[in-house]
Amino acid sequence: MSTAVAPKPPAQEWTPPLDADGLRLVLERFRAWEPLDIEEVFDDLDAAIGSQPPPVASAVALLGRLRRHLKQLSDITVADDSFPPSAEMTRLVERGVPLLEEPTPAGYRQAVGLARRLAFVTADLIEVLIEARYVKEIE
Template identity: 40%
Template sequence: MRRPPRPTAVWRPPLDADGLATVLARLQVWQPYDGEALLDDVGDALDDVVPADGAVADIVARLDAHLVQLVDIAVASEAVDKDATVRAQVDNARRLLVEPIPEDRQQAVGHLRRLAWSVHELAEELAALRCLRGTV
């Protein structure tokens, strides 16, 4: 004896065409986390030898990218909501990210080093909370 077919709900895709286009655009610019590159850039910024004039802006741009990625990881993993230290570091990172690079060389190097410390501290905290692997 055969059972009668059971009614099933009609499947509907979770996203419309615009939503899929947004996801595709984000995937195309996504960069995987690279702990080795992060540590190299932090090392370049905090080295005893001050980077050359032309290198400061380049290193700042790379550190900014690392910091944005770390903030995104802190938010996505909910570490920013669960850990006061991470929350404070994310707040500091967000302040640093909106600061322009000072024109004065000495101040620019100071900004570079503050960024590097922020990247290092946030990465270290996220690694301790097991939100990251391959760092520190």
Template identity: 35%
Template sequence: MPWTPPLEADALTTLLSKVQQWTPFDGNALLDDVGAVLDDVVPPKEDLDVLAQRLRGHLMQLVNIAVTAEAGDKDPEADRLIRQAHTVRAEAMPDDHRRAVGHLRRLGWTVNELLERLVAANCLREAA
């Protein structure tokens, strides 16, 4: 049965807004950001907030993919990583540079582990 759009203007406006806000999954950008925070070279202080924002976005996308694919229902490890993603994503960025880098690295590890789990569960193809 073909999809028919909703007839109500409010529903169409909401749908349009969601489509306009959608960002396609970019595995290369994800791997670049994870690499930037997990590298031996510490990112400069002025880049920390931008990297944190991007990593949180990657986590949100991966969690949405996992939930849509019901990965957490099928795989206890995926469920644990989804919960971990929610926790680390909600944490505020520390003011102290050393702690902020530690927070970024936790974000990066969580992104990387969830990506690997989703690839292993056939929810995603490898990013690169």
């Protein structure tokens, strides 16, 4: 008894998923990417909402770092379509958007107030992300 083998269909020519401009964009994003440093996040949270207010000289720099942390955590939250964020995660990301867009205040007290609001949202978001295993906690 002989069995006939079906002929293979002709192979289609492979085309890359991105053109040259798309590949350049990916490369630029990789070069600009900074991994999330959980220890730095918690250090900055402590500086913003710990028992001592941040020093005057470092308040603006702290604001910048807190904004960067919240932006990174928000990006992590919505990055994977196969793991959509929970309602709580979405609420926290949405709560952070106006804080990310708020201009840096000129006065120290107002800058500390903004830093604390950023820190509370960031702390809540990182807690939820750790519980959902989107990020690893400090070991």
